[in-house]
Amino acid sequence: MECISIFDMLKIGVGPSSSHTLGPWRAAERWILELKSTNLFYEVEKINVHIYGSLSLTGKGHATDLAIMLGLSGTDPVTIPIDDINKIVEKVQNTQFLNFGNEIKLPFDAKTNITFHKKFLPFHANGIKFDATLKSGSKKTKTYYSIGGGFVVEEERKNAKRNINTFNKFPFPIQNGLELLTYCKQENKSISKIVLENEQSLRTDLEIDTQIQKIWDTMLECMFIGCHTEGKLPGGLNVQRRAYSLNENLLGKNKSYTSPKNWLETIRNTEVKFRQILQWVSCFALAVNEVNASLGRVVTAPTNGSAGVIPAVLMYYMVIENHEADFESVKKFLLVAGEIGSIFKKGATISAAMGGCQAEIGVSSAMAAGALTELLGGTPEQVLMAAEIAMEHHLGLTCDPIGGLVQIPCIERNSMGAIKAINAAELAMGSDPKNAKVPLDKVVETMWETAKDMSSKYKETSQGGLAVGINMSDC
The missing domain is CATH 3.30.1330.90 (D-3-phosphoglycerate dehydrogenase; domain 3)
Incomplete structure (x- = not known):
């Protein structure tokens, strides 16, 4: 444990x-x-x-x-x-x-x-x-x-x-979703508050806030760099960067900014409709993973290959859903996302080499869906319901990177995972968790069973799927 x-x-x-x-x-x-x-x-x-x-x-x-x-x-x-x-x-x-x-x-x-x-x-x-x-x-x-x-x-x-903290240091030791909900009910607190109290048993409030700010700054800078870098990715696949042109087309003439924070505010002042929202979310996710593919600095969320989902969904909330969102929103989001990710790590895996891409994009989408649901005002039950929905629709996702590079299909999968997370949050917000047929813990267990049954060809070995269907020479 x-x-x-x-x-x-x-x-x-x-x-x-x-x-x-x-x-x-x-x-x-x-x-x-x-x-x-x-x-x-x-x-x-x-x-x-x-x-x-x-x-x-x-x-x-x-x-x-x-x-x-x-x-x-x-x-x-x-x-x-x-x-x-x-x-x-x-x-x-x-x-x-x-x-x-x-x-x-x-x-x-x-x-x-x-x-x-x-x-x-x-x-x-x-x-x-x-x-x-x-x-x-x-x-x-x-x-x-x-x-x-x-x-x-x-x-x-x-x-x-x-090498990681022992269970008895946390006032609320959590092994699964059921235990997390039990604490929320007993204490009459949100998931983010329960998780924060656990973190406070290890660090001061200043240390927690400082580290969360560093994580968000890194995510925001990563998106900014990806959206302002042209060219092709290294590695031989000749993958063209797409975040740059997406950002250019979406902003049009609104480019009077000089920093990542100014860029965020500029996007907030840009009129968006449904199609543009999809494009922006994809743009944010693609940007992170294009930087990742270029040996750039990212935040594992929970892995590098899935690093774009969480910042893309959090950015969506800040520039589309709530223009007043500030550090407290970021803090709540990352507290909830981190806890959901840890539940998957304890009950299954976050390694594509062990579980395929369901362990990376699937987990990151579940983390983002649950975190977004709390920011939207969802109950703890709805938060876990959103995480379950997101993972349920990633079950069985294989890891078959072409050329062993974290590019195809990895980069686009972050965009898809982010969109699914937003959809999962909306589905949970419009549902009564009492009517849910599949609890989060059951989908975690199912994911692990699926991982064990999955052929090693589809577990980050480049021995099956797209990795053998597409040759480097064809690219």
């Missing part, structure tokens, strides 16, 4: 994948810390890295090898200047030396020191093993698993408890 903060579910990082990029990056950082804690870091003279399963099969397209080099170089995905990413990687590739932990210069040739294995390790589809040869000639080996959303664990899941 895990006690998961919303800040575990909503992490600031670098694209294109939380499990295949951010996870390996964090694993490399963690390995360095462990070597230092055992006084072995300065004894290392050679490094080899082995990647397994889904992490290997789509690793090149997800920049897994680049993330490993960046992590081993001692950089942090939250703070590294985006412009430095290619510089650091190119220096390692050109000199065949790595500045290990930003302290020790070690020989490192990515082509020979990083090995991709098609073999799957038993514990999880995303395995990564670090080998260090010490000056004494002995070797130290450590294996990690990137389990989705930037979470990294060791051999046994129980070890994850050491």
Whole structure:
């Protein structure tokens, strides 16, 4: 049983994948810390890295090898200047030396020191093993698993408890939707207030507000960058960016802004009808995932591949539904979204390598639907009903990225997930939850059963579906 903060579910990082990029990056950082804690870091003279399963099969397209080099170089995905990413990687590739932990210069040739294995390790589809040869000639080996959303664990899941908060720290420990509703009824409080009290047991109000503001600022900046960047995405598929032209066409001559916040206000002052609303929501979602595909900075929500759904729906609320929406609206939205995401992580998975795309876009759509419902004035029961509706209509969604890149069909799926989330919220707002036939916990359970039954070809391995139906050469 895990006690998961919303800040575990909503992490600031670098694209294109939380499990295949951010996870390996964090694993490399963690390995360095462990070597230092055992006084072995300065004894290392050679490094080899082995990647397994889904992490290997789509690793090149997800920049897994680049993330490993960046992590081993001692950089942090939250703070590294985006412009430095290619510089650091190119220096390692050109000199065949790595500045290990930003302290020790070690020989490192990515082509020979990083090995991709098609073999799957038993514990999880995303395995990564670090080998260090010490000056004494002995070797130290450590294996990690990137389990989705930037979470990294060791051999046994129980070890994850050491790295995230234990249950007894929360005044309202929540394992599923039923427990969450029980607390809301007992305390006569909204979901966001229950979740906030849990967060307050870990952090001060200032720390909570500061971190939520950072998350929203990152989301808003990401949408802004995506809507103002032209060209094609890297990777070989020659995918044309679309958010730029959508933003241009929708704003027309209304372009007198200089910052993301001014841009938001400009959109608020733009007349929109139903078709334009659909276009704006798609524009926001596409923008985030185009930035993600370009190794830009995004917020895992709950993953990088599904990072566009939540900011798109929140932006929809702020620029379409409620022009008076402010930080408090953002705070409530992210508190609810984070908690719904944690329920899916505890009861199923948020890893496409384990559950297909239903575990990414499906979960993000459920998170956004529930969060939007609370902002629209929905009851806790309607919030969970909206989350259930959104997931119900993503069940069975496969993960089959062409070329192993987080581009096709991933980017468009964020747009579809955002639209479904808004629709799910409206359906829940117009319904009596007493008449609902499928509770949230049942759809979580069904999603996990579906994931276990799904062929590995459709779990982020690029061995089935569109990934084999469309050739890179055709693009």
